[in-house]
Amino acid sequence: MPHAASPELSASATSGLDTPDAVLDETLAELRAHAEEFAALGAGPRAALLRACLPRLQGVARSWVEAGCTAKGLRIDAPEASDEWYAGPYFVARNIRLLARSLDQIAQNGKPALSPRRFGRSQDGRTTVRVFPTDMFDAALFIGFSCHVRMLEGLDEAAARERQAGFYGRSEPEGRVILVLGAGNVSSIPAMDVLTKMFIDGAVCLLKLNPVNEYLGPFLTEALGPLCEAGFLRVVTGGAETSSRLVHHEGVDEMHLTGSDRTHDLVVWGPPGAERNRRMAQNDPVLKKPITCELGTVTPLIVVPGMYSDRQLSFVAENVATAVVNNASFNCNSVKMLVTSKEWPQREDFLGKIRSVLARFPPRKAYYPGAVERFESLVGGRPGQMPEDGAGEGTLPWATVFGLDEHAHDERLFDTEPFCSILSETALEAASPADFLRAATDFCNDRLWGTLSANIVIHPKQGRDPVVAAALNDAIAELRYGAVSINHWSALVFAIGSAPWGGHPSSTPTDIQGGLGWVHNTYMLDGVEKAVLRGPLVVFPKPPWFVTHRRAHRVAERLTDFEVAPSLRKLPAIALEAARG
Numbered sequence: 172m173p174h175a176a177s178p179e180l181s182a183s184a185t186s187g188l189d190t191p192d193a194v195l196d197e198t199l200a201e202l203r204a205h206a207e208e209f210a211a212l213g214a215g216p217r218a219a220l221l222r223a224c225l226p227r228l229q230g231v232a233r234s235w236v237e238a239g240c241t242a243k244g245l246r247i248d249a250p251e252a253s254d255e256w257y258a259g260p261y262f263v264a265r266n267i268r269l270l271a272r273s274l275d276q277i278a279q280n281g282k283p284a285l286s287p288r289r290f291g292r293s294q295d296g297r298t299t300v301r302v303f304p305t306d307m308f309d310a311a312l313f314i315g316f317s318c319h320v321r322m323l324e325g326l327d328e329a330a331a332r333e334r335q336a337g338f339y340g341r342s343e344p345e346g347r348v349i350l351v352l353g354a355g356n357v358s359s360i361p362a363m364d365v366l367t368k369m370f371i372d373g374a375v376c377l378l379k380l381n382p383v384n385e386y387l388g389p390f391l392t393e394a395l396g397p398l399c400e401a402g403f404l405r406v407v408t409g410g411a412e413t414s415s416r417l418v419h420h421e422g423v424d425e426m427h428l429t430g431s432d433r434t435h436d437l438v439v440w441g442p443p444g445a446e447r448n449r450r451m452a453q454n455d456p457v458l459k460k461p462i463t464c465e466l467g468t469v470t471p472l473i474v475v476p477g478m479y480s481d482r483q484l485s486f487v488a489e490n491v492a493t494a495v496v497n498n499a500s501f502n503c504n505s506v507k508m509l510v511t512s513k514e515w516p517q518r519e520d521f522l523g524k525i526r527s528v529l530a531r532f533p534p535r536k537a538y539y540p541g542a543v544e545r546f547e548s549l550v551g552g553r554p555g556q557m558p559e560d561g562a563g564e565g566t567l568p569w570a571t572v573f574g575l576d577e578h579a580h581d582e583r584l585f586d587t588e589p590f591c592s593i594l595s596e597t598a599l600e601a602a603s604p605a606d607f608l609r610a611a612t613d614f615c616n617d618r619l620w621g622t623l624s625a626n627i628v629i630h631p632k633q634g635r636d637p638v639v640a641a642a643l644n645d646a647i648a649e650l651r652y653g654a655v656s657i658n659h660w661s662a663l664v665f666a667i668g669s670a671p672w673g674g675h676p677s678s679t680p681t682d683i684q685g686g687l688g689w690v691h692n693t694y695m696l697d698g699v700e701k702a703v704l705r706g707p708l709v710v711f712p713k714p715p716w717f718v719t720h721r722r723a724h725r726v727a728e729r730l731t732d733f734e735v736a737p738s739l740r741k742l743p744a745i746a747l748e749a750a751r752g
Contacts (some may be wrong), residue, residue, distance in 0.1 A: 177676040184355065184382035184540045186410035195413070198405045199348065199422030202375045205402035205521065206346030209375050214339055217370060218274035220397050223265050228267070228394040229735045233728075234262035235390040239358055240398065242386060243499065244536030244565075245262050250720060254498050255358065256727030257666070257716060262359035263366075263394065264435055264734035266668040269305060269693035270370050271730040277339050282332065283694045288326045291319070294644040298322040298331055302669040302694055302702070308737050309667075312730075312745070316663070318578035318670050318704040321648075326698045338373040347374040347424040350417050354429035355383030356501040356539060356721065362391055363668075364427055364465075365404060367690040371704035374425070375403045379417055381430075382410050383539060427690075428464040429503075431588075432683050433601075439680060451681045462680075463688030467503040467588040468621025468652075470494075473611045474637070475604050476515035477630035484517060486709045487628055492532075492596075493718040494626075494660040495569065499535035500592045504624045504654075505660050510614060512607045522573050522596060532718065534566035535592070542567060549589055560656060567592045579615060586620045589613070604633055605642035612646045622675035623685035624654040624661035631708055647703055651675045653685060659706040659714075666716075670694045670702040712750045720752035 190198075239255035240247045273283035289301040303318035304310040322331055330408065338344060349368045353361030353698045363377045380388055386407040398404040407413070418426060418438055428435060440447045441457045450456060472491060479487070494506035511518050537543055550570050573596040575582055588616045599614060601607035615625060627646065633639040645654050653675045654664040664670045665674075671692040674685025676699075689699055713725035733741050 173340050184410070186382035186408055186413070188385050188386060188388070188408035190407040190409045190413055191222070192416065195407065195417060195420070196422070197419060199377060200405060201402060201424055202348050202377055202405055203346075205289045206348055206375045207371075208346070209403045210344040210346040210373055211369045213278065214274040215278035218271040218278065220276065220401065220403075221271040221370065223397040224267055224395055225264060225735045227396045228260055228264055229732065231390050231393045232731055232751075235260055235358065235387070235394070238386050238390065239384075243538050248724070250718075250723040253716070253720075254721035256724060256731060259358040260394070261727055261731040261734060262666055262668065263362045264694070264731055266359075266366050266691065268734055268737070270366060272280050273336075273693050273695060274370065277336055280317075281339070282335050285332065285335070285694060287328075290331075293321060293648065294641070295648050297648070298326050300331060300696060302696075303667050303704070305473040305667075305693075307668050308733075308742075311742060315707040315710065316659075316704070318664060318667060318702055320671060320696055320702050321673060321700045322696070323676070323700050331696065331698060334513070335745050336371075336695040337697055338371065344373055348422060349374040349376050350420075350423045350426040351376055351378045352414055352418075352426065352430065353378055353380045353384075355381030356498060358384060358387050360429050361387070362395065364429060364690055365395070366635075367692065368427055369398070369403065371692065371695050376405075377417065377423070377674070378404065378406045379414060380406065380408050382408070386608055423460065425461040425463075425603065426458075427688070428462065429540045429723035430464070430466065431590075432466050435466060435683050435686075438462070454681070457678065463673075464683070464686040465503070465688075465690060466621070466623065466683060466686040467590060468620070468685050469507045469585065469588050469619045469624070469732075470504050470624055471508045471510050471611075471615045471619055472506045472626040472628065473510045473608070473615070473646075474512075474515070474521065475605060475627065475629040475633055476512040476517075476601075476607055477633050477645075479517060479630055483630070484521050484524055485711055488521065488528050488662060489717055489719050491525050492528035493716065494662065495529065495592070496535070496596050496718045499537065499539075499567075501539045501590060502658070502662065502667060503588075506626060506660065507593065507595060508619060510596065510611045511596060511598045512601050512629070513598040514601065515598075518598060522571075525594070526571055528719065529569040529571065529594075532569070534568050536565055537567045537591065539590065545589055545600075546591045546593065549583055549587065570594065572596070573667045577618070585618050588620060592692070602638075604639045608639070608642040608646045612649050616651050618647070622651050622653060622678050623673070624656065624664065625650050625652040626656045626659075626661050628658055628708070649703075651677050652701060653689075654704070655703045656693065657703070657705040659704065661704070663706075664702050664704050665691070670704070671696060671699045672702070676700060707737070714752045715749045715752060722748050722751045726752070729736065
């Protein structure tokens with residue numbers, strides 16, 4: 172496995188809202204006082220609590236989005252505002268709706284409902300579970316898309332069902348307090364992490380917001396108000412010292428972190444140096460509490476060589492640009508490394524199309540701490556990559572570092588997640604599409620940092636070729652990533668809520684890579700290896716999450732309203748807005 176990003180590339184924000192120690196102590200005592208009550212609460216009442224959040228969320232959604240747009244320099248009345256709608260109240264509303272439905276089914280039958288038709292077998296004999304579409308609404312809104320979960324080796328359908336929703340099979344579950352250290356980049360992540368820990372793991376939660384987006388506090392407290400008012404959730408703010416105090420507080424039983432591998436290693440193993448090395452060698456962590464985490468990755472997009480039409484290449488280029496421009500590329504699943512074939516005749520045309528799409532979008536505000544330093548460290552000195560005149564103060568250009576040498580062992584873009592506006596590319600030598608898939612799988616597994624998510628683009632004709640199809644199935648099975656997405660950005664796996672989201676289970680505390688454990692996962696599956704999403708190479712009309720969609724913000728707002736209260740009568744208006752993109 173490649174080594175982690177170096178500590179000098181990390182940075183943290185200073186909180187302007189530090190919570191006093193006495194308040195932290197009091198808050199944790201309040202949560203502890205309600206932990207047993209929450210643990211004993213039945214699935215039905217839990218579902219009712221969740222549903223009570225939806226109107227509260229809807230009431231604060233626009234203000235929530237406006238605050239995010241202000242912080243990130245986005246226009247609320249423009250398509251770019253869709254970043255904050257989708258990755259904010261829309262994702263949270265969907266997560267709440269699907270969790271509440273699963274809880275109703277647990278109350279009725281002991282498990283979230285999975286019909287026999289949702290189970291299958293992969294080419295290598297693994298049990299699979301179809302988790303998307305979840306219902307007729309998904310099927311109508313996401314035509315041609317599906318997501319299956321590959322279970323760990325040795326788990327058949329009976330075992331998968333037995334392990335499902337394990338917390339709700341306990342006769343006397345213990346009350347626990349889980350600390351969630353929230354992500355600073357995407358506003359839905361802290362809320363969705365909390366929902367997982369509360370309603371799948373069964374614990375009360377203390378959410379400590381990241382200083383970067385601690386302005387979310389009032390909106391999340393209102394949207395999740397019924398949980399806070401019942402004494403099962405508290406939201407606090409503060410900087411690194413507050414986080415450190417909470418991590419080691421005796422009132423915290425477990426913790427969950429969304430962030431970087433550097434933060435995980437600092438929390439679990441202590442500061443870099445000889446003592447950390449000793450602890451890691453002897454498996455003697457500073458933090459003895461259970462920890463789960465979702466961390467970053469140098470996210471690859473593998474393009475299987477073939478003869479694509481101009482329309483197909485243009486669509487894929489827009490898809491890639493979306494995965495770069497969205498949220499100014501401050502996403503743990505932003506596409507960071509294109510993996511192409513040196514023998515692919517259309518390679519230069521494809522890379523040119525990506526550059527052309529990126530050139531249509533002004534530089535975004537570099538709002539995340541350390542972004543400028545990371546950018547300069549990783550691309551400074553490379554021709555044509557530094558900001559040009561007119562880029563705008565506080566912004567970074569879309570850097571395209573193409574043609575990296577796959578054999579360069581000192582190439583930092585292979586083992587450092589940029590977490591800023593950099594898209595890189597390397598071309599592999601391969602005699603055929605099947606050989607390329609094998610080479611790309613080995614390259615991603617052995618050379619790129621992280622295990623969170625990966626993407627593959629493949630022409631439909633190649634998917635029907637028995638030799639290439641077999642190589643694709645092998646790649647899906649062998650890629651060491653928690654999510655593998657075919658023809659579309661892996662952020663969809665995060666977005667749909669029903670799929671587990673997390674690092675591949677090959678990650679370990681001493682080599683943390685993309686993280687440990689799963690979030691979202693509204694079917695409450697246990698024993699997951701990875702989620703595999705598939706979609707058509709080209710979708711019409713244009714997907715409303717594309718950065719090039721002219722009505723993206725309108726569609727996103729309508730979809731948020733839909734998730735709060737789904738109805739067939741709302742679908743035509745959504746479809747009309749989507750078609751106008």
